[in-house]
Amino acid sequence: MDTIDEEAAAKVAVDHLDLWYGDFQALKDISLTMPEGKVTAMIGPSGCGKSTLLRTLNRMCDLAEAVRHEGSVTVDGTDVFGVDPNELRLKVGMVFQHPNPFPMSIKDNVCYGPRRHAEVSHADLDELTETSLRRAGLWDEVKDDLSHDALGLSGGQQQRLCIARAIAMGPEVLLMDEPTSALDPISTGMVEELMRELSRDHTVIVVTHNMQQATRVSDKCAFFLLGELVEAGPTPELFAHPKDKRTEDYLTGRFG
Amino acid sequence: MPKHRLERCGLTVTGACVALVTVLVVTLIVMVASHGLATFANDGIAVGDFLLGTTWNPHQADANGNPTVGALPMICGSFAVTILSTVIALPIAIGSAIFVVEVAPGFGRRVFQPLIELLVGIPSVVYGLIGLSVVVAWTRSWSGSTGYGILSASIVLAVMVLPTVTSLSIDALASVPHEYREGSYALGCTRWQTIWNVVLRSATPSLMTATILGMTRAFGESLAVQMVIGNSAQIPGSLLTPASTLTSVLTMGMGNEAMGTVYNDVLWSLALLLMAMSLVFILIIHLIGGRGAVRHG
Ligand SMILES: Nc1ncnc2c1ncn2[C@@H]1O[C@H](COP(=O)(O)OP(=O)(O)O)[C@@H](O)[C@H]1O
Ligand SMILES: [Mg+2]
Numbered sequence: 001m002d003t004i005d006e007e008a009a010a011k012v013a014v015d016h017l018d019l020w021y022g023d024f025q026a027l028k029d030i031s032l033t034m035p036e037g038k039v040t041a042m043i044g045p046s047g048c049g050k051s052t053l054l055r056t057l058n059r060m061c062d063l064a065e066a067v068r069h070e071g072s073v074t075v076d077g078t079d080v081f082g083v084d085p086n087e088l089r090l091k092v093g094m095v096f097q098h099p100n101p102f103p104m105s106i107k108d109n110v111c112y113g114p115r116r117h118a119e120v121s122h123a124d125l126d127e128l129t130e131t132s133l134r135r136a137g138l139w140d141e142v143k144d145d146l147s148h149d150a151l152g153l154s155g156g157q158q159q160r161l162c163i164a165r166a167i168a169m170g171p172e173v174l175l176m177d178e179p180t181s182a183l184d185p186i187s188t189g190m191v192e193e194l195m196r197e198l199s200r201d202h203t204v205i206v207v208t209h210n211m212q213q214a215t216r217v218s219d220k221c222a223f224f225l226l227g228e229l230v231e232a233g234p235t236p237e238l239f240a241h242p243k244d245k246r247t248e249d250y251l252t253g254r255f256g
Numbered sequence: 257m258p259k260h261r262l263e264r265c266g267l268t269v270t271g272a273c274v275a276l277v278t279v280l281v282v283t284l285i286v287m288v289a290s291h292g293l294a295t296f297a298n299d300g301i302a303v304g305d306f307l308l309g310t311t312w313n314p315h316q317a318d319a320n321g322n323p324t325v326g327a328l329p330m331i332c333g334s335f336a337v338t339i340l341s342t343v344i345a346l347p348i349a350i351g352s353a354i355f356v357v358e359v360a361p362g363f364g365r366r367v368f369q370p371l372i373e374l375l376v377g378i379p380s381v382v383y384g385l386i387g388l389s390v391v392v393a394w395t396r397s398w399s400g401s402t403g404y405g406i407l408s409a410s411i412v413l414a415v416m417v418l419p420t421v422t423s424l425s426i427d428a429l430a431s432v433p434h435e436y437r438e439g440s441y442a443l444g445c446t447r448w449q450t451i452w453n454v455v456l457r458s459a460t461p462s463l464m465t466a467t468i469l470g471m472t473r474a475f476g477e478s479l480a481v482q483m484v485i486g487n488s489a490q491i492p493g494s495l496l497t498p499a500s501t502l503t504s505v506l507t508m509g510m511g512n513e514a515m516g517t518v519y520n521d522v523l524w525s526l527a528l529l530l531m532a533m534s535l536v537f538i539l540i541i542h543l544i545g546g547r548g549a550v551r552h553g
Contacts (some may be wrong), residue, residue: 100436113445
């Protein structure tokens with residue numbers, strides 16, 4: 001497992017993390033690193049805590065009631081629980097399972113974050129809109145009418161718009177929670193390709209319950225079961241030679 | 257009962273209900289319209305004189321021998337109290353809706369919303385009484401006027417429509433998908449940035465519907481208004497001088513006049529005007545609703 005970690009420094013590091021929703025322990029002693037400039041996938045049956053872990057990385061878990069944690073999560077060596085969550089989220093962007101563009105125009109969606117955070121001139125915003133949409137592979141489809149209502153786009157376009165919206169903020173880490181589970185196969189292919197491209201400039205961490213997707217897009221893969229991290233390692237290795245019996249059972253489809 | 261008879265029976269009974277309601281609505285409209293239009297058709301009063309005339313004195317003839325039935329003072333009065341009460345009630349309604357939906361949902365569900373529902377059920381005469389003894393007295397105490405007038409009426413109406421508008425605003429904010437808020441938080445926005453830029457913005461069509469429904473209620477309310485507005489059929493010179501509304505003139509005048517007299521016909525015309533206005537309000541609500549549906553569909 002350490003080959004990747006030796007090549008690329010750990011951008012995000014989770015260390016002995018436990019997390020509870022009230023009395024229910026959703027994460028149990030998780031230790032995992034996500035290498036910089038790579039795609040890390042988290043797989044496992046639903047309810048095993050993948051989303052929970054992902055949402056601790058940008059502290060979206062704070063929004064739930066009665067959440068408590070122990071252990072540490074660091075981004076670039078800084079404890080995420082020691083900084084302002086709003087500052088953290090500028091650096092750690094997120095794309096959700098269901099495309100959630102705001103009910104406004106395409107351009108307003110892309111510019112939503114920048115407008116809230118910096119004094120940007122209108123020329124800059126136009127440029128930012130174009131580069132973000134280009135990088136999200138959506139520019140050619142929408143460039144003729146950026147004032148079009150975002151809710152009028154197809155599901156796949158909406159999800160790429162959400163990706164554009166997230167990268168317009170210039171995050172260093174991009175979290176994606178099953179970003180293709182609501183999309184058709186063609187859109188899924190586009191988004192998977194995007195993940196590979198985005199990992200050149202961003203550290204991408206993706207949750208997926210689709211094992212083929214994990215093999216296609218990820219450099220490192222982590223397998224979770226019932227709130228525990230069963231094993232993690234370079235994707236080809238994990239799929240070819242799982243060390244744990246439970247991983248093998250899951251990969252061969254014996255449960256989950 | 258045999259199956260086919262049940263089927264036929266069900267169809268007949270429900271169909272009859274629909275027919276009854278339809279007949280009722282049509283009869284109502286036809287009745288108000290025919291009486292209301294008689295003013296112009298039979299009594300020879302020009303529509304313009306009625307809508308734009310500034311003197312309301314149905315028992316006195318003007319230079320041409322026609323009764324002076326200018327309804328403009330009441331039209332102004334109705335719109336003034338409707339708009340002013342909305343201006344007072346709306347910010348409070350939306351403000352409290354934001355608090356109970358976004359800040360303290362537990363308190364909202366357990367304490368605030370039951371409280372609001374309680375207020376909705378209070379009969380308007382009670383509001384009128386309170387208005388008379390508190391609002392009119394208060395206005396009188398600082399203004400030096402009688403206390404009766406548009407301002408007092410608007411305050412009473414604002415309190416009356418507040419529960420309805422608040423409760424509809426709460427529904428409007430609560431129905432904004434949680435995903436929008438998450439999307440905004442994930443972009444590093446604070447709670448109030450999110451409320452202002454995403455929640456209020458996407459709830460705007462429903463908030464407008466809430467506002468119009470409140471306005472409809474204010475426009476149509478008669479009893480409480482009549483108790484505090486002073487009932488003087490003059491173009492209101494200020495918010496503190498006695499005035500009247502379409503509804504208050506109707507309730508004051510209706511019992512006193514025999515059917516078929518010009519005065520009576522003119523009262524029907526006022527009723528027709530009220531009906532037309534509520535139709536306009538409903539149309540606006542449908543237009544907004546249609547647009548909202550397209551946006552979220
Ligand atoms: N806000 C919450 N409050 C209470 N329990 C939660 C909450 N979110 C998730 N859980 C529970 O935590 C466990 C892990 O959920 P989640 O992280 O969403 O799993 P996954 O994404 O792997 O399907 C599940 O048992 C789920 O019911
Ligand atoms: Mg999940």
